Amino acid sequence: MGYEKVEQMRNAGLIKGGSLENAIVCSTSKGWLNQPLRLSDEPCHHKIFDLIGDISLFSQFGNQRLPMAHIVAYKGGHALHVDLARRLMGMT
Numbered sequence: 001m002g003y004e005k006v007e008q009m010r011n012a013g014l015i016k017g018g019s020l021e022n023a024i025v026c027s028t029s030k031g032w033l034n035q036p037l038r039l040s041d042e043p044c045h046h047k048i049f050d051l052i053g054d055i056s057l058f059s060q061f062g063n064q065r066l067p068m069a070h071i072v073a074y075k076g077g078h079a080l081h082v083d084l085a086r087r088l089m090g091m092t
Contacts, residue, residue, distance in 0.1 A: 006025065021034075024037070024042060024043055024046050047073075047076060050076075050077075050078060050081065051071065051073055051076055051081050054078055054081030054082055054084075054085060055071070055081060055084065055085055057082065057085040058085045058088050058089060071084075
């Protein structure tokens with residue numbers, strides 16, 4: 001998440017539980033604000049876990065399995081992932 005958007009998102013009530021301990025924050029002028037990252041490709045891991053968590057919304061009736069699929073996300077984000085889960089639910 002870009003540092004410049006944090007205040008805007010807080011004011012909109014979208015990141016109530018967000019902090020430097022559970023988010024990856026980058027500033028265009030200052031770089032990573034929560035250095036050192038645990039992994040060299042941690043932003044990639046973070047995006048993948050976001051996708052998995054959002055798609056897990058698809059599971060119903062206590063079924064905790066994810067759908068068997070090959071998913072390619074381009075410029076993915078929570079809104080796109082949740083929209084995909086809603087569309088998948090409409091197919092069942």
